[in-house]
Amino acid sequence: MSRRTAIQIGTYAIMCLAVLLVPTFVDDAFLLNKYSRYLVLGILALALSLSWGYTGILNLGQAVSFGLGSYCMAMALKLRTIPVHTGKAGLPDFMVWNNVTDLPWFWAPFHSLTFAITAGIAIPVILAALLGWFIFKGRVSGVYVAIITLAWLVVVNLLIVDQQRYTGGFNGITDLAQLELFGFEFDAYGSSSFYLIAITLTVCLFFALAVTKSKAGLIFQGIRDHEDRVRYFGYDVANFKIFAFSLSAAIAGVAGMLYTVVMEFASPTFLGVPLSLSVVIWVAVGGRGSLLGATLGAIIVTGMQGALSESETFLETWTLIMGFMFVMVVLFLPKGLAGAAERILDHIAGPVDAKGGVK
Amino acid sequence: MSGTYPAHLVMRDIFMDFNGFQALSDLNLSVAKGELRCLIGPNGAGKTTALDLICGKVTPTSGEVSLDGMILNDLEEHEIARNGVGRKFQVPSVFRELTVRQNLDVAHCKRTGVWSNVVRFGRNAENDGLEKLAELVGLQDQLDTQASHLSHGQTQWLEISLLLAQDPEIILMDEPTAGMTRVETQKTANLFNKLRGSHTLVVVEHDMGFIKEIAEVISVMHQGKLLAEGSVSEIEQHPKVREAYLGSGGIAGA
Numbered sequence: 001m002s003r004r005t006a007i008q009i010g011t012y013a014i015m016c017l018a019v020l021l022v023p024t025f026v027d028d029a030f031l032l033n034k035y036s037r038y039l040v041l042g043i044l045a046l047a048l049s050l051s052w053g054y055t056g057i058l059n060l061g062q063a064v065s066f067g068l069g070s071y072c073m074a075m076a077l078k079l080r081t082i083p084v085h086t087g088k089a090g091l092p093d094f095m096v097w098n099n100v101t102d103l104p105w106f107w108a109p110f111h112s113l114t115f116a117i118t119a120g121i122a123i124p125v126i127l128a129a130l131l132g133w134f135i136f137k138g139r140v141s142g143v144y145v146a147i148i149t150l151a152w153l154v155v156v157n158l159l160i161v162d163q164q165r166y167t168g169g170f171n172g173i174t175d176l177a178q179l180e181l182f183g184f185e186f187d188a189y190g191s192s193s194f195y196l197i198a199i200t201l202t203v204c205l206f207f208a209l210a211v212t213k214s215k216a217g218l219i220f221q222g223i224r225d226h227e228d229r230v231r232y233f234g235y236d237v238a239n240f241k242i243f244a245f246s247l248s249a250a251i252a253g254v255a256g257m258l259y260t261v262v263m264e265f266a267s268p269t270f271l272g273v274p275l276s277l278s279v280v281i282w283v284a285v286g287g288r289g290s291l292l293g294a295t296l297g298a299i300i301v302t303g304m305q306g307a308l309s310e311s312e313t314f315l316e317t318w319t320l321i322m323g324f325m326f327v328m329v330v331l332f333l334p335k336g337l338a339g340a341a342e343r344i345l346d347h348i349a350g351p352v353d354a355k356g357g358v359k
Numbered sequence: 360m361s362g363t364y365p366a367h368l369v370m371r372d373i374f375m376d377f378n379g380f381q382a383l384s385d386l387n388l389s390v391a392k393g394e395l396r397c398l399i400g401p402n403g404a405g406k407t408t409a410l411d412l413i414c415g416k417v418t419p420t421s422g423e424v425s426l427d428g429m430i431l432n433d434l435e436e437h438e439i440a441r442n443g444v445g446r447k448f449q450v451p452s453v454f455r456e457l458t459v460r461q462n463l464d465v466a467h468c469k470r471t472g473v474w475s476n477v478v479r480f481g482r483n484a485e486n487d488g489l490e491k492l493a494e495l496v497g498l499q500d501q502l503d504t505q506a507s508h509l510s511h512g513q514t515q516w517l518e519i520s521l522l523l524a525q526d527p528e529i530i531l532m533d534e535p536t537a538g539m540t541r542v543e544t545q546k547t548a549n550l551f552n553k554l555r556g557s558h559t560l561v562v563v564e565h566d567m568g569f570i571k572e573i574a575e576v577i578s579v580m581h582q583g584k585l586l587a588e589g590s591v592s593e594i595e596q597h598p599k600v601r602e603a604y605l606g607s608g609g610i611a612g613a
Contacts (some may be wrong), residue, residue, distance in 0.1 A: 002503075013548035139581035189583050215464065218457065222465040225454040232414060233468045243473045289456075 005213065007345065012209060012292055013352040016202040020285075022194065029189035034306060036194045036262045039301045040255050043201050045282045045298035046291050050208050052280075053288030058226030061149035062279050063122035064156050065249040066272025069256025071160070071173065072123065075107060076116030082175035086143030094176065098165040107166070107180040113181070120257040121250050128249035130244055141227065153276055156349025163269050172267030179261050188264050191297035197258050201295070204251050208291050211247065220244050232289065285329050286336050300337070367559055368413065373422035375408055382408045386422070392528075395551065395560045400580035401603060404464070406563040407449060409580070410531045413561070414446040415439040416525050426469035426529065441471060445527030449534050451514040455507040457498040459501050459517060462506055463489040463540045466521035489524055496520040496552065511551055512543045519550070530554070536569050548572035579603070 026032055046064055051057040078092050090182070091103055131152060134143055159282045160167045179186040179193075179216065186193045211217050219240055222230045231237045260266050269275065279298070286297015303323075308318035333340050368390040375383035383405045390396045398406050411417045414426055415436040422429045431439050440446075454462050467489055470476065493499045496516040502510065506517060515535060522530050535551075536544045544566065551573045554560060564570050570577065570591070577594045579586045581603040587594060594600055 149414050210480075211477060212479050213480060215479040216473060216575045218461050218465050220477060221461075223458055225456050228436075229448075229452045229454065229521075231436045232440050232446045232466065233466055235468060235473045235523075236435075236437045237473065239473050243477075278549050 004345075007348075011098055015292060015296075016198070016205065019198045019201065021197070022198075023191035024047060029335025031187045032191060033196050033262060036188075036197050037259070038302050038306075039197045039201050039256045040262060041279075041302050042295040042298045043197075043204050043254055043255035043258070043296040044073065045279055046201075046208060047248045047255065048242075048279050048283045049286075049288050049291050049294035050211070050250035050251070051244050052283060053290070053294065054212055054224065055220040055241060056227075057241060057245055057248075058143075058146045059110040059149045059245065059248065059279070060146045060276055060280065061151075061153035062252055063271045063273075064153050064246070065128060065151075065154070065252035066256040067160070067268070068124050068127070069212050069253035069268075070266045070270045071167070071256075071258045072110070072116050072120035072253075073179070073257040073260040074173040074176060075110040076113050077176035077179060078173050079107070079111050079258065080180075081175060083216035092168075092173070094173070095165065096166045100165050104166050113179075117257065121220075121253045124249040124253035124256075125246045132242040132245040133238075136241040139238075141273055144329070150273070150276070153271060153273060157268055157271050157273075160271065168266075172265055172269075174265040176260070176264055185315045191260055197262070200254060200258060201206075204254065205291060205295065208247075208251065212291065216240065216243070219342070225329065230328070280351060281326060284336060285326065285335075287341075289335060289340075290338030293336055293341070294334070297336060297337075367394075367427060368561070369425050371423050373409075373412065373423070373424070374420045374500060375405070375417065376414065376420040381583055383412075383419070386580075386583065388578060388585060390529075390559060390561060391561055393466065393556045394572055395555045395562065395575055397574045397577045398563045398580060399565070399570065399577060403582075404580040405552060405583040406580055408583075409444065410533055410561065410563060412570070413439075413529075413531055414444050416452070419578075432483055437471070440468075441550070442525070443520045443528035444531065445525045445529065446531045447518050447522055447533060447535060451511070451518050453506045453514055453517050453521065454576055456505060458505055459460075459493060459509075460489070460502045461518060462521055465491060465522045466524035470526055492520045492523050493524065497546070511538045515539060516543075516547075518607075519547070523554075529559045529561065532560060532564075534563055534565065536564065536566050544569050546573070548598050569576070 001140075007266070022035060023032060047065070048059060048062050051059050051213075079090060089103070090334065091100070110119075110180070131149075135148055140148065161169055163169070181196075184192055186196055213221070219230060219235060223240060225236055227237055256270065259270060280303045282298035283294040284297070285301055286295065287293030301322075305318070305322060308314045308321060314321060329336065335342070366389055370386055371382050373386040374381070378567055386405070386409065387588040388409070398409065402404050410415070412419050415431065415434060415438075418432055426442060429442065429444070431444070434442070434558060454465060457465070490499065490502060493502055496519060498509075498513060498520065500515060501513070506514065509517060515538065517593070519532075519535060532604050536547050539547065551560065552560070555569065562573065574591050576588060577591060578588045579597070586603055587597045587600050589597070
């Protein structure tokens with residue numbers, strides 16, 4: 001293991017530990033819920049870094065996976081709400097209002113939480129693999145991938161809004177039970193949810209880091225730098241891209257499920273265009289070539305957004321300030337905050353240059 | 360001279376038509392195993408197109424390309440590569456944001472599946488000798504340098520070493536010495552002479568000094584056809600070749 005990798009793993013570990021220690025200092029339930037939300041969005045950003053930063057696939061429809069994960073969790077929790085709020089035989093309230101008399105067949109398996117969690121990962125993965133198969137086997141690349149994924153996002157979003165009888169339409173799925181897992185109850189405003197999310201973030205970060213450190217991770221980066229060169233070495237580029245695209249979808253699906261837990265509802269805005277495009281901005285600010293950078297980018301940007309929009313002084317101007325910040329990052333930190341940190345790290349671990357290699 | 364080796368790479372009756380432009384017409388070329396074949400010709404003769412056909416970048420309008428009797432036409436690029444064809448591009452093509460060592464790791468492609476690569480980490484017996492390849496092209500001190508920091512000549516060499524890491528039976532080289540200094544070109548010629556025999560090489564070049572250093576058999580292409588084939592002196596005397604290079608005094612003055 002090189003010294004750089006060791007420093008990297010150390011940095012990741014320290015960051016994750018710091019996150020895990022937050023509840024010992026914060027006991028305000030509202031704040032803890034807000035921080036949980038930022039962490040979940042951090043997981044979503046990390047997923048995009050894997051496909052965009054490492055493999056060069058700019059997926060503008062990342063929110064599809066996030067939203068589907070979120071709905072899977074919401075469906076399971078909806079079926080577990082106290083019968084008072086539901087129709088006969090536990091029929092979800094919005095179905096009663098829409099004159100649905102029986103639980104639709106595809107809702108039934110969501111009585112099982114295990115099924116819901118599996119589906120929250122499997123459905124995004126299967127859809128991403130299918131879409132990826134068409135895109136990458138067809139040799140579509142560059143900006144066209146961004147356009148197709150964006151169009152895909154709009155289609156799925158419209159479908160969910162349109163099928164109000166089964167999805168709750170614009171209102172989404174609200175009034176959910178609390179998640180119970182392994183005998184723990186995850187209160188959205190308690191430290192239990194925070195720990196669940198922080199631990200998931202840690203697992204996702206290190207899992208993704210391991211993938212990028214594997215030989216496949218190198219091939220992903222090779223595809224990003226020069227796709228044809230990889231192809232003429234005998235690798236089936238499309239398969240590697242489909243894998244990266246699907247893995248990214250799996251992590252986004254996990255993030256989506258957790259988002260339902262902290263927000264206590266699922267809404268079509270979770271797979272809306274504004275959210276999906278915001279993820280790209282977070283990742284760009286944090287540094288798309290770094291998993292941790294992308295995660296911190298999401299936490300910092302959404303955190304600042306929250307802080308500025310809630311303070312009375314910036315009530316009118318906060319969007320302006322955020323815009324100014326993005327412009328500054330794009331102008332002066334093309335590799336994001338992680339790129340800046342890397343330069344500092346180079347000074348400590350030994351600079352790499354054209355003449356001397358590692359000094 | 361090529362008769363001493365068994366036939367290996369064969370291009371038969373190749374026609375290549377790009378929307379009405381006849382890039383290759385009735386090209387026949389046969390390269391023997393272990394041979395170092397030079398491919399020369401004036402601009403637009405179809406040299407690069409010929410290499411593109413072999414590695415599958417384009418498919419011929421008609422005719423067939425075969426390697427040891429196996430037809431390559433219908434295979435995809437990565438399948439052709441797996442069957443032992445390696446390609447160096449005219450514009451040096453390396454992974455600019457990866458280090459020299461990482462570049463070599465990617466090029467070393469004994470296993471090409473996704474799953475088998477996800478579970479592989481760091482050094483192992485399989486990729487142990489890769490540093491030696493960097494030594495062969497003089498990049499041993501730049502192993503941890505990002506490829507984008509290398510000079511043009513070094514980038515050319517890096518791509519050559521990547522092909523050595525890939526270790527294909529046939530290496531197609533498109534202008535490997537373009538942009539190299541005289542000393543660098545000489546080193547490249549030495550390297551190619553070392554590769555002769557263990558690999559089959561097809562080299563497209565304009566630099567006649569370099570060609571003379573390495574050539575056994577030269578194939579001259581002109582307007583999509585094979586014009587002449589023979590040793591350096593045969594080619595230099597060939598009347599048709601002189602005609603094709605009219606005004607430049609034949610290839611001796613090129």
